[in-house]
Amino acid sequence: MLKKRIIPCLDIMNGRTVKGINFVNLRDAGDPVELGAIYAEKGADELVYLDITATHEGRKTFVELVKDIARKINIPFTVGGGISSVADVAPLLNNGADKITVNSSAVRNPGLIDELARAFGSQCIVVAIDARLDNAPDDWTVYTHGGRKPTDKKLFSWAKEVEERGAGEILFTSMDHDGTKNGFAIEALNTLCNLVSIPVVASGGAGSMEHFKDVFQQTPADAGLAASIFHFGEIEIPDLKAYLNQFHIPVRI
Amino acid sequence: MNIVIIKYNAGNTQSVIFGLNRLGIDPVLTDDPEEIMKADKVIFPGVGEASTTMKYLRDHKLDKVIVNLKQPVLGICLGMQLMCAHSEEGDTSCLGIFDLNVRQFKAEGNRQYKIPQMGWNTLTSVHSPLFDAEMENSHVYFVHGFYVPLSKYTIATTEFIHPYSSAIARDNFYAVQFHPEKSSATGEQILKNFIAL
Numbered sequence: 121m122l123k124k125r126i127i128p129c130l131d132i133m134n135g136r137t138v139k140g141i142n143f144v145n146l147r148d149a150g151d152p153v154e155l156g157a158i159y160a161e162k163g164a165d166e167l168v169y170l171d172i173t174a175t176h177e178g179r180k181t182f183v184e185l186v187k188d189i190a191r192k193i194n195i196p197f198t199v200g201g202g203i204s205s206v207a208d209v210a211p212l213l214n215n216g217a218d219k220i221t222v223n224s225s226a227v228r229n230p231g232l233i234d235e236l237a238r239a240f241g242s243q244c245i246v247v248a249i250d251a252r253l254d255n256a257p258d259d260w261t262v263y264t265h266g267g268r269k270p271t272d273k274k275l276f277s278w279a280k281e282v283e284e285r286g287a288g289e290i291l292f293t294s295m296d297h298d299g300t301k302n303g304f305a306i307e308a309l310n311t312l313c314n315l316v317s318i319p320v321v322a323s324g325g326a327g328s329m330e331h332f333k334d335v336f337q338q339t340p341a342d343a344g345l346a347a348s349i350f351h352f353g354e355i356e357i358p359d360l361k362a363y364l365n366q367f368h369i370p371v372r373i
Numbered sequence: 374m375n376i377v378i379i380k381y382n383a384g385n386t387q388s389v390i391f392g393l394n395r396l397g398i399d400p401v402l403t404d405d406p407e408e409i410m411k412a413d414k415v416i417f418p419g420v421g422e423a424s425t426t427m428k429y430l431r432d433h434k435l436d437k438v439i440v441n442l443k444q445p446v447l448g449i450c451l452g453m454q455l456m457c458a459h460s461e462e463g464d465t466s467c468l469g470i471f472d473l474n475v476r477q478f479k480a481e482g483n484r485q486y487k488i489p490q491m492g493w494n495t496l497t498s499v500h501s502p503l504f505d506a507e508m509e510n511s512h513v514y515f516v517h518g519f520y521v522p523l524s525k526y527t528i529a530t531t532e533f534i535h536p537y538s539s540a541i542a543r544d545n546f547y548a549v550q551f552h553p554e555k556s557s558a559t560g561e562q563i564l565k566n567f568i569a570l
Contacts, residue, residue, distance in 0.1 A: 122533055123493045123512065133556065160557065165493055188434045191391050196514055216387045218510050218516075218555065241421065243489050289491065317480070317486045343489065372493040372512040 124336050124364070125343035126357060127321065128153060128350040132201070133173045135185060137351065147154065153188050159350070162357040165372055168192065168221070168291070168345060171201030172266060183211045190216020194328035198246055204232065206239045221246040221291060224264035227271050227278075230285060237286025246321075247287040251275040251308075252295040260308060264265045267295050275308065276315055283316045287290045289347060290316060293323040301327025302347070309339040321345050329355060329363045336369045374568065377401040377412035379439070383398045383451060384420035385552075392554030406438045408523055414568060419451030423475070423519075424463030425538050427455060445570040446546050448524050453541070453548035454519060462519050464486060470546050471526050477535055489518035492507045494551075496559075499544055503527035503549075503566050511559045513539070513551035521550065 130137045130152050139154045156167050169189065171182045186199055199212050200221030209220050220240075226233050226247055250267050251260040260275035279290055292312055294305035304325045313320050319342040322335050326346035326358045335344050350353045361371045378389055380402045393416075400416065401408065409415060417439060419426060430436045439446070439456075439472045448456045455467045460475035467475070480486040493512040496504065520537040523530065531539035532549070542550045547567065553560035 121494065122490060122515075149437050167510070190388060191394065194392065194395065194555065194557050194561060196516075196552075213384060214387055216391055218385075218388070243420075243491065244384075288489070314484070315486065317487055319491055340485070342492065 121370050122371045123165070124341075125321075126163075126332070126360060126371070127166045127343050127345040128159045128164050128170055128357075129168040129170065129323070129345050129347045130351075131347065132169055132182070132185065136201045137182060138172070152185060153192050155351070156193050156197065158188055159357065160193050163361055163372065164195065166195060166343070167197040169197060169199045170221070172324065173197070173201075178302070183215060186212050186217050187215040193226045196246055199246065199248070204229070206235055209240060211237060213244060219244045219246050221248045223248040223250065224269075225228055226282065227262060227264050227273060230281065233282055233285035233287055237288070242286045242288035244307065245287050246289045246291050246317060247282040248277060248291040248293065249275060249282075252373050253308075258308075258311070267298075276311060279316055281313055284319050287318060289319045291321040291323055294325060297325030298323070302324055303327065303331040304335040304341075304344070305337075306334060306338050313340040319343065326355075329360050332360060333364060333367050333369065336364065337367065374398065375411070375413045376405055376416065376568065377409050377414070378402045378416045378418060379409060379435065380404040380433060381426065381433065382416060382421065383426055385450075388552070388554045389416060389418045389449065391563040392560070392564060396561060396568070398568065403434055404435060406434070409438055410442065412444060413449070414444060415446045416449065417446060417452035417531070418449045418454070418518075419455065421451055422462060423451065423454060423460040423467065424465040427465050428465055430455070433491070436468055440470055443545060445483050445567065447567045448546070448548035449554075450517060450550060450552060453521060453550050456546060457521060459493060461520060471521075471524075471543055471548075472540055472542050473524055474519055475521055475540075480534065483534070488533075489516055491516050494531050494533060494539075496529045496531060497529065498511050498530045499540075500570060501540065501546055501547070503540065503563055504529060505557050505562060505566070508559060508562070513553065513563075515539075515551045517542075517550060522532055
């Protein structure tokens with residue numbers, strides 16, 4: 121049986137791991153390669169590395185980091201941040217990344233998703249969507265640039281479009297939940313998972329082991345992603361998996 | 374020990390190289406038939422699409438080289454599928470080392486299943502020097518939309534929609550659908566077992 125995945129996300133700035141609390145006030149949580157190796161050892165199913173400085177600085181440093189991660193870590197990992205062309209992706213996959221993720225650049229140029237899927241295969245193209253419930257219920261507005269910029273896109277229609285364009289997975293972050301530690305966006309995840317037939321990674325709001333249980337029991341989400349609660353040791357991955365297993369949620373132990 | 378990885382237009386070879394490096398092995402990446410034929414062990418990795426990769430192998434005359442190898446050969450992911458006779462992906466004639474047809478996963482309206490299968494799944498009914506007995510029910514990492522059905526060559530079974538072959542073997546040819554290089558300690562042990570064959 122295919123298992124539900126637990127994914128620590130590491131935000132990278134200047135080669136170091138950071139985590140934004142509500143996307144501002146960054147705190148330092150260590151060396152990305154070492155931290156990734158520790159997570160792999162503890163039973164993380166996958167890792168996501170987001171280079172949050174990529175749009176402003178050279179990408180060469182990040183490519184080198186990807187190579188160091190691939191050299192050291194024996195589980196799959198996704199990388200993203202500042203990818204806007206096929207040429208940006210090739211060195212990341214060629215140096216051992218398993219998947220890449222695009223966000224702002226896909227909103228700006230949706231055809232990029234088609235191009236990437238054609239060039240590398242859908243299975244390695246993850247589209248990250250950050251959205252916030254701005255007005256009426258279910259009216260989720262898509263944001264870009266790390267949650268700073270509202271767009272004219274809506275979560276559900278954009279998710280359907282990225283699937284049709286060839287995305288292999290959706291990483292949905294609820295900005296209303298991110299950093300709150302009050303649990304995942306259950307309702308939106310249910311709508312999203314029933315709308316698309318590609319895997320959905322739930323992100324934003326995890327504050328306790330119960331929140332992971334809720335997201336896997338109450339939605340068909342394929343994976344749960346979190347950052348600070350793992351980085352600062354508030355939840356240990358082996359404890360989380362043992363806990364989920366008690367509730368018969370299929371996890372890799 | 375001279376381990377060769379076949380170089381062709383497939384993705385992910387760097388990950389296989391790094392995976393072997395972590396075991397203290399420095400493999401040679403080459404498409405030179407001489408070098409491939411004189412290797413102690415040959416690894417045939419692959420992430421990509423069946424018809425374009427088969428065309429590349431034929432154009433570079435690597436198809437004949439692979440089927441005639443006498444040393445242990447390990448196909449990984451697409452490599453496994455290309456070792457079969459035919460693939461539904463692009464209606465492709467493949468190498469024919471295993472007289473099997475590669476099929477496409479179909480969820481048939483069951484929304485529980487997302488295709489491609491992406492993630493960790495279990496190995497069951499393992500029986501081969503490639504696996505240790507304690508690997509029964511252990512997890513390995515899969516990414517695939519096409520599968521090899523169960524047959525007399527099956528040496529490990531996995532269930533996704535229905536049971537299928539997660540590994541097959543015939544004589545000196547071994548093939549796995551999952552990615553041992555991304556499958557944590559279990560994957561590393563499988564690579565070690567292949568090297569020790």
